[in-house]
Amino acid sequence: MKPFDYQRAERLEHAGQLVADSGAMAIAGGTNLLDLMKLQVETPATLVDLGALPLDTIAEADGGLRIGALVTNTLTAADARIRGEYPLLARAILAGATQQLRNKATTGGNLCQRTRCYYFTNIDQPCNKRDPGSGCGAIKGIARLHAILGTSDQCIATYPGDMAVAMCALDATVEIAGGDGSTRSVPVRDFHLLPGDTPQRENVLEDGDIITAVLLPPPVSGQQIYRKVRERSSYAFAMCSVAAIVDQADGTITRADLAFGGLAHKPWHDPRIGELLVGAKPSLTLFDKAADLLLENAQGYGENDYKIPLARRALAAALCDATGLTA
Amino acid sequence: MTALFKHDKPDNRNVLDHTAQGIIGQPLTRPEGILKVTGNATYAAEYAFDECLEGVLVTAPFAKGQVNSIDEKSVSSMPGVIKVITDKRLTARAAQGTANEAPKQNVCEVHYWGQPIALVVAETFEQARDAAKHLKFDYTEDTDAIFDPEAADSETEDGATQQGDLAHAMKQADASVDLHYSTEGHASAAMEPHASIAQWDGDTLTVHASLQMLNYNITELADAMGLKEGKVRLLSPFVGGGFGSKLGVSQDVVAASVAAMELGRPVRVVMSRQQVFQTIMRRSETTQRLRLAADADGKLTGFGHEALVSNLPNEEFAEPVTQSSEFLYGGENRVLQIEVARINRMTAGSVRAPGEAVGMPALEAAMDELAEKAGIDPVELRLRNIPEVHPSEGTPFSSRKLAECLKEGAAKFGWDSGPRTPRMQREGEWWIGTGVASAARVHNVGEAKARVTLQADGTALVQTDMTDIGTGTYAILGQIAGEMLGMSRDDVLVELGDTKHPRGPGSGGSWGAASSGSAVFVACEAIAEEIASLLGAAKDDLTLKDGIASWGGQTRPVTEILDGKAITKIGHYEPGDTEDDYAASSYGAFFAEVAVNQWTGETRVRRMTGAFGIGRVLNEKTARSQCLGGMVWCIGSALTESLLFDPVDGHLVNCDLAEYHVPVHRDVPDMDVILVEERDGAASPIQAKGVGELGMCGGAGAIANAIYNACGARLHDFPMTPDRVLAAMPAD
Ligand SMILES: Cc1cc2nc3c(=O)[nH]c(=O)nc-3n(C[C@H](O)[C@H](O)[C@H](O)COP(=O)(O)OP(=O)(O)OC[C@H]3O[C@@H](n4cnc5c(N)ncnc54)[C@H](O)[C@@H]3O)c2cc1C
């Protein structure tokens, strides 16, 4: 671990200025960043602790809820309003990590968590994300966890989280304070980036940006399902996950907001799937067509080929669950 | 005085059944448990020594080649850095269990990715770790490293069995199977990482380390350091799990020792979790071929079990995959053989239940397929194939409770012996199924000594270098002494894990309780004998209970008899002819119920029953805990655990507990353990056998069989991860 300075930000503007410094990084719960620092994957010269900022509440806003960037995952998942109106979010959070980690993990930190690619976390391996231009160890190596959608020849890593997949299905918005005092909002669906030629860039944050909150839109009716496929029943990242909000009237689907985890460098949202499903009657054939759309451009890398049939089945399972169809 | 017991004949006196205290076998809580759960048990890295320096190992980022030079200057001006140790005594590998000599040294020659090549020593841990990452060295990487066991040169292990004509038996059989299995590498994944603090006072080297077998480790360390054994002291009073990974002296121990001697200050070396995974023992991956031939009654006529395993060049250990296959079932035509491929992955060595852990699941899965072909209930098939004598050696078995375990386990589990067609039971989107497997693990013992002192105040002190790796040694040695000397266990103080005490074989191969327990027993018998002679009583007429001696109708407090003097005896247990005269093994049976998700292939174990015959149960609670722990390992090896190696440079990719998937609490269902009543006088004079490993010898097979019974997916590759289950799942 490289020696580093530690600063505690007292006010938001202060935090922005501190973080804007090259070599400075924000720290919230630290559950991801500290691990990476010990492995010398991240080597910030200064840690800017956001802990004292007043970003730790969940408040009603614009008919929905604003979840502060520092609210812990445990508190979010336990919030009565979230459990009642956005059960998808509570379920997704509870499907991730462990209780101890969730007690520390925050909204902002969770959105920004880095990939779990084995080569990214091992500094003796090539990795374009960690060390641009060094190559990608995973493409020819162990790509079991890796992406099948939206990959590039530079990087095939996944965004590993669960919370953001639910937020993506919910069409939530990330609120960001810029280092220069400006503020802006970015839909969760656009927050994470595909790897392309710049896998080192995982999201739209610029130097000095700080996530202040995530805004959930007003609640909608329908079944909310989060389905995570994993090797063990807890404390494992998704091989594939599906977040689904599905409503029906008279046997016809009237709403279908879906997002997928474990398949791409970002929570995956394909608007065509919703368009296909809305107005149709639930059937296994329909769900298969939805999977055709999802997997149209899917590409496996050997080790992760299994994700293609698995995603198809997980999607069908989630839609059966949400629509009450039995297979 | 030393009392020797040479085990040339079975000891069927069952002395512990005739003693009066009544604590042997009782489920007494471990005496050190409170220390552990309150953080007051001091583990190797936790001792506070003044002026202690911190060392961090530097490891090779390539799998084969030569380190030409190490540039100490590249880090010497970094804050806190004291020295880069490149001494030729540093060890490249951990010693194999019972090696009794230094493991491979000359760290400049690299044979696997992650091999230690130097130690950076600094004032603080963070400084040492940072400098270790920055150390520059020049190396030449060879291009001929081999990572694929199938592509490597291999040798056949000695001791293969060839008997009769298996090919012919397969042709003649009424039912037969010829199946190929694979298992992936496993890590011990003990909670406490390998760690040492070495101190050198100019004459004697004292090392606190996390090790399982001090009596061997002291020789290994002395040999590596070029010191006389008398100038070395090792201490491991508490070990946070070993599972085989701490059998031999590890690289941290030698590195800390070299540094302490060179620098004249105490030096601590703690391996990172990644280093533990990358540089300590792995269990070899295996590929196995099982051939079973049976007649119309399901009696085996042919038995073939062949395996390919791997190790580094010049390592003697070969995962003994067929160890229990040698004798578990009959069949006069036999082929049992192990081949070792030489590859550039870190050392393969003992990981809990070496051999049976991977051989038994494959055998038991093959037995399930044979049962299906023969149309015989799988419990019944096993019962029909229990041999009279060792099938190739002809030796008699010592006590063996396999049939009892199968029957009692089946009854407790509620085994349905009706027709077994897959997909008979379903709950929602889950297929439910059941499976059975036998358990077997060879019984081992080793020469052991222990000192027992009956103090003048009537309490007792037990001292041996035996370790407690979380298994319950403190508990059972206290119970044996308390039972024999007639006092509650609270009156017995047990001191372990220090080479200044009489030595024993340590913990490993499930032999600790039977070996060190017997040494304590022998010492106590000698003490009781001396009391009898002080009283002029016949030894068999003396009863000791609650501090009172009774004989010939008289009673007297033991403290009075002692009259201010203590009695000290060293018990010396030496294995003898019984080892060759009998085939001794622990046996059992597993029953598992699983649910397999129709959509995703995710498999969850819903309940498990294990019935085990382990000879005399010394402590019902710690024995049961060992079995439970073993069954948890069954779940891991059946469903999740697998070391993943990069095909390009051979490095281990999933080198932490987030990505190497041992079962979590939620994966572990209700588990039932039945300990079948048994005494085995050929196994040890306390009639106890090994229990530490048996619980994981075959159970993964029961889970595999249950997966098939649930959903019709017949898999031959462990672990049975969702992707593999889905690929094998028949179409709906
Ligand atoms: C073993 C393990 C298993 C896990 N399993 C799962 C799982 O199954 N599913 C899952 O979803 N997650 C899982 N996680 C990840 C966990 O959810 C994240 O570590 C956690 O959410 C990160 O939050 P944090 O507050 O601790 O972030 P930190 O570690 O403090 O920060 C992470 C990153 O976010 C940046 N950051 C933090 N806050 C802000 C902010 N307000 N504005 C801008 N940047 C910010 C930091 O600079 C840093 O780069 C697991 C983690 C571990 C260690």
Ligand code: SF4
């Ligand atoms: S997949 Fe991405 S993160 Fe992984 S090694 Fe390749 S470039 Fe690095």
